[in-house]
Amino acid sequence: MADDNIRDSIVEDVLIPKELLTTAKFNSPWELARWEQSLPDNNRISIPAPRPRTSSNRPLSLSALRAVARPRSAIRPRGCSDPPNFQGNPFDYFAKPATYEPASPIPEKEPITPVQNAFLSPPPSSNASSPTISSEQSSLQEVYEKAKLRGVAIQRKHWVRLLFEYSIYLFLVLFVYFVLVGMPLWKGAVWWLYYVIRTKFVIQGGYAITIGLAALYAFCPLMILFEKDPQPSSETAPQSESPDLEGNMSNVESTALLIPCYKSATIIEPTLKAALEIFPKKNIFVIANGNSKTPLDNTEEVCKPYGVNHLWVPIGSKIVAQFVGCYAAKDFENAVLIDDDCLLPPNFPVVSDRLKGTVKCLGYTIKSVGPNSSKGTFCQQAQDLEYKMSGIQRAFFGKIGSATFPHGxxxxxxxxxxxxxxxxxxxxxxxxxxxxGDACRRLGGRITMCSQVFVETETPASVFFSGSGSRGGFGEMTIFQQRFKRWNFFFVVGMYYDLKYILTSWKLGWWEFGAKLCVFQEVYETLIYLFAPFVLPISFVVRPSFCGMLLGVTIGMYIINVIIFNEIHLRLKRERVDWKVLLFYYTFYKIALTVINVFSCYWSLYKYARYFAQRHPKVIEDRDAVEVLLSLEKDEKESEDDVIPLDGVGALGRGLGRKLTLTKVKTGKRMSTLSTSGGWI
Incomplete structure (x- = not known):
């Protein structure tokens, strides 16, 4: 091949529609500079003299674009006045000796849609046939552009992450030695704590305060009862018959049911059968997710016979699945979020009419079950008692202020x-x-509880060793795996958010006092977990007999608490727990949980070094998550098969495929089923 035919760049003759050039927007001149610098050099292309333009003229190429100077308005950030560098002549990023103007003014066209932008295709020649951008789609596009910039801004280089992580390790080691131990250089905090407890601290008074607060939080919730069961279809009908949901119908019609799931093909079917007893199929959205461009199992095939909506989200995150589900269910006013192993009872009340005023979220009381809705093992029955006690506590705090958060x-x-x-x-x-829950309260929303029914959820079958069960997805088989590795991970960091809320948030008015009392309980419990490894051994060394007696009194107090709860509150709901579990297993179960909670706090401090070495974006700042929403919008609006990323280096370029499968049941008058499928090619 002749030298004069060798191309300087493999993309020099890629055509760009002139309409696309005029609609390009940049939030700052630095973005424009980086974009222009990424364009290839091409010294062979010369700028033609001005001549009349016709429809047959070739549009500008990427190489020719670089030589075209832009007016000052194109590079000035929107809504900002000209910086000093913009005064006089337009700012020239490349310091070229001469500037060029386009051959002729480019006529203004309608703004193109994000999908057209992705395909780099010109808009239709007729304005009448060109699609319009809805305000929601435009808003999502703005969120996407901000997410791209945010994603770049929060990224840390590999060496920075390593430096951060090992700096935290070093700090922890130095803190343990120089602050806690100190010997032989000086007497550390542990020695001084021993000195204070032995000589200055009144053990009886200190433990009286500790036990008093524990009794307050344990017995006050028992002052209320669970709500009565929903009424059956008639006063004479037995409770087992189908309930009368006529008064609930309007609430059901305006409420979507969102079911995030992960590898749930084996357990989702009973959940769907129970849900269809309450909700129409058009209201149910199964949002399967996983870090794969294709589904990880056949959850979609399981869902198809039931006619419910199914979405595949190629990001392995429950919160991203819920985020996408909110937009997929945009035709509904409210949404019930449930796990893939939750079975709604036939008399499940959709109490969306309670979402008024400052009440923005409602939790439901739950119960622990074994496989096939059985009582399960002693461990599962102990969790059943624990979940129901948690339900009455949240209901109590919901009445005086706000619960900390609804159960996941x-x-x-x-x-x-x-x-x-x-x-x-x-x-x-x-x-x-x-x-x-924390975000809800800081936004001024109360969290209350509906305790009319107990919703079934399958729980781990044992504390430390794997047992039988049908737990799917991320459902751990042991209590230790569930709580040590996930549930308790943010116990320590959560104190920062709790204290920040207590000191700075006052959007709930008078309800804040009850809400902050509930939030303080979490801070109090975490402090007990953190100080227990130091205070308890020292107390037993100083006053062994008294501390032993005090520990027995504390255990007895909690046993009395659960007996009252079981024999009064649960008896009225016909949900009593077996006496064998209550007296012989539950106490040891709670002691084991306390040990797990204490050690998990210190384990999480060690794991924070690696976790926070990489900065985590919010969901609305995650370009992958927002990109799924844009793909969803495209599937719903255009019913096209191929989804293209909004830029040349989208998720596909980073090796993350996009495949969105949506079976959308139309609401309103049109009740036909529409199936669309999209994926990267």
Missing amino acids: AISLWNIEFLKQTFHEHPGFSVSEDWFF
């Missing part, structure tokens, strides 16, 4: 408010339900 297994939200919480939610994929 099931909750009811106003969809628009739930979308707002994603702006406050830090985006952590662990303990996402706890951070939902």
Whole structure:
């Protein structure tokens, strides 16, 4: 091949529609500079003299674009006045000796849609046939552009992450030695704690305060009862018959059921059967997710016979699945979020009429079951008692202020408010339900409880060793795996968010006092877990007999508490726990949980070094998550098969495929089923 035919760049003759050039927007001149610098050099292309343009003229190429100077308005940030560098002549990033003007003014056209932008295709020649951009799609596009910039801004280089991680390790080691131990250089904090407890601290008074606060938080919730069961279809009908949901019908019609799931093909079918007893199939959205461009199992095939909506989200995150589900269910006013192993009872009440005023979220009381809704093992029955006690506590705090958070297994939200919480939610994929509660309260929303029914959820079958069960997805088979590795991970960091809320948030008015009392309980419990390894051994060394007696009194107090709860509250709901579990197993179960909680706090301090070495974006700042929403919008609006990323280096370029499968049941008058499927090619 002749030298004069050798191309300087493999993309020099790629054509760009002139309409696309005029609609390009940059948030700052630095973005424009980086974009122009990425264009290839091409010294062979010369700028033609001005001549009349016709429809047959070739549009500008990437190489020719670099030589075209832009007016000052094109590089000035929107809404900002000209910086000093913009005064006089237009700012020239490349310091070229001469500037050029386009051959002729480019006529203004309608703004193109994000999908057209992705395909680099010109808009239709007729304005009448060109699609318009809805305000929601335009808003999503703005969120996507911001997410791209945010994703770049929060990225840390590999060496920075390593430096951060090992600096934290070094700090922890130095803290343990120089602050806690100190010997032989000086007397550390542990020695001084021993000295204070032995000579200055009145053990009886200190433990009186500790036990008093524990009794307050344990017995006050027993002052209320669970709500009565929903009424059956008639006063004479037995309770086992189908309930009368006529008064609930309007609430059901305006409420979507969102079911995030991960590898749930083996357990999702009973969940769907129970849900279809309450909700129409058009209201149910199964959002399967996983880090793969193709589904990880045949959950979609299981869902098809039931006619419910199914989405595949190629990001392995429950919170991202919920985020996508909110937008997929945009035609509904409210949403019930449940886990894939939750079975709604036939008399399940959709109490969306309670979402008024400051109440923005409702939790439901839950119960632990074994496989096939059985009582399960002693461990599962002990969890059943624990979950029900947690339900009455949250119901109590919901009445005097606000519960800290709804249980992650099931909750009811106003969809628009739930979308707002994603702006406050830090985006952590662990303990996402706890951070939902924190975001809700900081936005001025109360969290209350509906205790009319208990929703079944299958729980681990043993504390330390794997047992039998049908737990799917991320459902751990042991209590230790579940709580040590996930549930307790943010116990220590959560104190920062709790204290920040207690000191700075006052949007709930008078309800804040009850809400902060509930939040303080979490801070108090975490402090006990952190100080227990030091205070308890020292106390037993100083006053062994007294501390032993005090420990027995504490255990007895909690046994009396659960007996009252079981024989009064659960008896009225016909949900009593077996006496053998209550007297012979539950005490040892709670002691084991306390040990797990204490050690998990210190384990999480060690794991924070690696976890926070990489900065985590909020969900609305995650370009992958927002890109899924744009793909969803495209599938719904255009019913096309191929989804293209919004830029040349989208998720596909980073090795993350996109495949969105949506079976959308139309609401309103049109009840036909529409199936669309999209994926990267």
